[in-house]
Amino acid sequence: MARSAKTGRSNGPTLRDVAGRAGVSAMTVTRALRDDPRVSPETRERVLAAVAELGYRPNAVARSLRLGRASGLVGLVVTNLANPFYSRLALGLDSVVGEHGLKTVIGNTGQDLDAERDLVADLVTRRVDGIIAVPAEADQRHLAAAAAQGVPVVCASRPPSGFEADHVLVDDFGGAKDATERLIAQGHRRIGFLGPPAAVYTSTERLRGYHAALADAGLPADDRHVRQGAQDTADAAHAAAELLALHDPPTALFCSNNRNTIGAVRAAGPDVALAGFDDFELADMLGRALTIVAYDSDELGRAAGRLLVDRIHQTPESTAAPRRTVLPTRPLHYGG
């Protein structure tokens, strides 16, 4: 019954409908709604009443268009939201940008670079206020293009490559070195490495850390003990089994992310020592010793959000130097 639009459209009441109802002009309605001090209390009253009666909802799309930029959206580009690591990142990000009236648009690319390219282009088209990306690979020309078009870009977990941008990293090298050193301190001399494909920045950094620990201890690096490529736990279990089936198998494994650690847990008996990057739920309930290098993935999202918000609130062309945040890791030991 309260559905009387002149046009017969299904589009809800507009500012002018409210204005008509309240007997004022459209301008006055905007002002009243935005608490402009120079509207008389009486008028404001009437406007608010009309708004309530009509069930008026401002149209953020129109507002955004008029204002030029500022859709009030930030785009999040991740490879796999099912990985708790990314969902926590998303949560941390959303909590920070939410405080600034921004909403998060998620885009899941499933490790597919083409999908990532399309997604970024689409986000630019939608005039998002900024983009947070965990780039799948080193080819980031699509992100560079977005940045060049004036969309603030923040890289999370991996650095920008081929262009400059704010980014938040984890101390991949240090954490991996620390974990490997702990295995060495336990007396292990043949230590395997399990990780995702070499194209993934974090994997390669963590491999560097592993190698550095071996080198510092004067241990030889054996390529046969390094397996890069496992993206999920099944792959990882398979790779771990292969390593352990060598004639001189490693006596310990360092796993460079939680997918690989969980795969290794499934494949390796309790006699094989395990250390891994990334904490995960129930790591303490597996009935075996486990050394974990942990970090705060919510904080990764929050830090990225803060960098992005700062950048958004900057004047368009005041190109401050890109900022980098590196999050520390901390070692955990789950008892057997």
Added chain:
Amino acid sequence: MARSAKTGRSNGPTLRDVAGRAGVSAMTVTRALRDDPRVSPETRERVLAAVAELGYRPNAVARSLRLGRASGLVGLVVTNLANPFYSRLALGLDSVVGEHGLKTVIGNTGQDLDAERDLVADLVTRRVDGIIAVPAEADQRHLAAAAAQGVPVVCASRPPSGFEADHVLVDDFGGAKDATERLIAQGHRRIGFLGPPAAVYTSTERLRGYHAALADAGLPADDRHVRQGAQDTADAAHAAAELLALHDPPTALFCSNNRNTIGAVRAAGPDVALAGFDDFELADMLGRALTIVAYDSDELGRAAGRLLVDRIHQTPESTAAPRRTVLPTRPLHYGG
């Protein structure tokens, strides 16, 4: 150098800039871009060249405004994206709506009804094409209001209350009854119940299933053995410990979601039998018997996405009757 906007704004080239460059009108550019058959190949060629040279990106905001509805966004309202259950739902949803050119805007409410209200209002303001919600509580007037304003709403995991809407449910009652029956079949006669607050629909449905199984077996229902309220694993472990400290403690526990099951795993020794709703990673590696009632949470998101897409593609006022999808559960047994 390629940044010559009349207005001096920082807003990138517009359709008219492209038109000028290509020596045609704005209309022709739109047509060329949307593959309208009645533009000559030559003209299209020139337009595309101009687009490339200028780095033109269409403005989806302007398009959306012009087209009336259709922001190309769907809103997702969940309580806790860190729960794998919700992140998978998000993923399933995004995969389905993505096929229709829609993006997902996430909103995490943290169980806060006020936050949920604000979020829904904001999504309506942004003119999302539809909303998928996992309502935190039975008070859903904000969702009803959105639906009344013509925004398609789909409820996931919980039914709409106080209004009509498409929804996707899990067979909460049947699954809980099944799990409880399995404990009974193992010979247990004092079975505890652990779940989130009674305000959560699924918890109450699953409690009904638990009670039905007891009744069918002629077992008495003992209120002291029912604990509703635990939202996280720490709460749940605490509640489980309390149950097991009674003078006539239950010999088995049915846990109505994965948070509660994990809490119970931490609190209960191997002598206590455990059954739980929701599968979770590593459930098979805990070194104890565990009966799980599982369902496909990706599919929950996909099904919700399909209902929403259907509804969006409908004519505005053809109010087809609300549809309901119920997903089956399947029992799993992890060995001890």
Added chain:
DNA sequence: CTGTTAGCGCTTTCAC
């Protein structure tokens, strides 16, 4: 095959 006109809903600018 291509162009002109008009307007989506809002807000900035300038009058009154």
Added chain:
DNA sequence: GTGAAAGCGCTAACAG
């Protein structure tokens, strides 16, 4: 204190 005009970038609806 309030209003009228103009236009953000795009696209239906009509010309030609």
